């Protein structure tokens with residue numbers, strides 16, 4: 305949403321007419337309609353209509369039930385049971401494309417149902433940009449792109465997922481039946497230069513592939529634009545209220561973690577030089593313009609000093625905005641006074657890359673934190689009233705099973721202060737410090753399943769470290785959390801009611 309808001313700002317500056325359509329690449333509306341083969345339709349889950357945790361949970365559970373039915377109807381796609389996520393990822397793109405384009409596949413049914421394509425074509429566009437940000441959106445983007453091209457529309461792909469795999473994008477990449485061009489980096493710096501020549505839209509200076517498609521890269525901008533949401537269907541989003549995305553910093557200030565490739569994504573300068581006073585003024589004005597209740601920051605890391613400044617500046621403006629985002633475990637946040645300043649200034653939800661509770665692993669990762677410090681930070685933030693989510697990782701090179709167990713133990717010992725978590729497997733990202741230092745033979749071996757993770761990892765039951773099993777045990781013991789299925793809901797609802805798992 306932020307990337308499209310920036311594109312829209314660039315087009316609006318040029319006076320270029322354009323429309324923003326929510327293509328709903330996770331096709332939730334289509335699933336609710338029952339048109340995929342279910343005899344009845346489902347009531348949509350609208351978090352804004354829930355008045356308490358029980359109503360929220362009822363709606364959410366109905367949505368989960370609907371997804372389970374979809375999963376049963378299309379078992380070969382392996383939909384994840386708790387969200388509309390298809391199990392297929394960019395590195396496996398050839399299989400994803402073959403599956404998405406199956407004539408009787410659910411994605412073909414979604415496009416054939418018509419409303420998305422018609423909603424786009426009624427604007428008679430010369431070109432359509434598709435913002436593809438998650439693996440789960442790939443099949444829908446492939447089918448929709450192909451369908452729009454059949455209608456003579458130029459289709460341009462962009463978005464976070466494309467940028468994450470930018471270096472793998474070649475003419476062999478199986479997206480070109482669904483895209484005419486790809487924009488990498490800051491699309492807003494390119495979009496105003498698009499040209500229509502003999503019925504096809506392209507970008508002068510882009511690298512043209514032998515199949516006639518093109519790839520263009522946006523250069524870094526001197527200053528980040530203010531996003532423009534004028535053309536957005538803001539009233540249609542499913543959240544507990546209106547929450548706008550925003551980003552301040554071009555990249556994380558720490559930039560040392562061995563597994564992280566964040567340092568290479570810096571398409572903009574810091575917004576308003578990262579000055580919390582100016583950012584507060586900008587956010588307040590945006591919130592008034594769009595009737596927003598909250599803001600979620602897409603920054604890789606909101607530094608503690610910035611958050612404290614922002615909280616103070618919002619409070620002195622009586623902006624009454626709720627906000628949240630990613631931060632980093634740092635000594636300053638362990639101070640309960642600092643945590644309560646954040647809460648008073650509107651902060652309601654923070655996510656931390658805890659990764660591991662083994663100090664040996666944390667050192668290997670160059671996280672610059674310890675398990676002891678993490679425990680203190682999580683406690684002060686949670687006790688001040690904010691929701692807390694932690695990212696955990698297993699399989700980092702050199703990690704032993706005992707280290708993973710230490711992390712799992714930490715999770716349960718800090719159950720009161722952690723509202724949600726996800727436990728992902730280490731992945732070797734291009735350009736991360738560890739990838740740059742790795743032996744090419746090791747990199748080749750990452751294609752082998754379980755190369756990085758331990759065979760014992762999958763062990764289920766008490767004392768085991770299977771991620772699904774941990775999740776089940778965590779939420780069974782947790783009973784109540786302030787963390788909701790989306791960031792926007794977490795920011796807006798955590799103070800209204802905590803979500804109970806008791807029933």
Ligand code: SF4
Nearest residue numbers: 556559560561564604
């Ligand atoms: S993992 Fe987080 S804290 Fe570490 S370098 Fe990346 S963005 Fe920064």
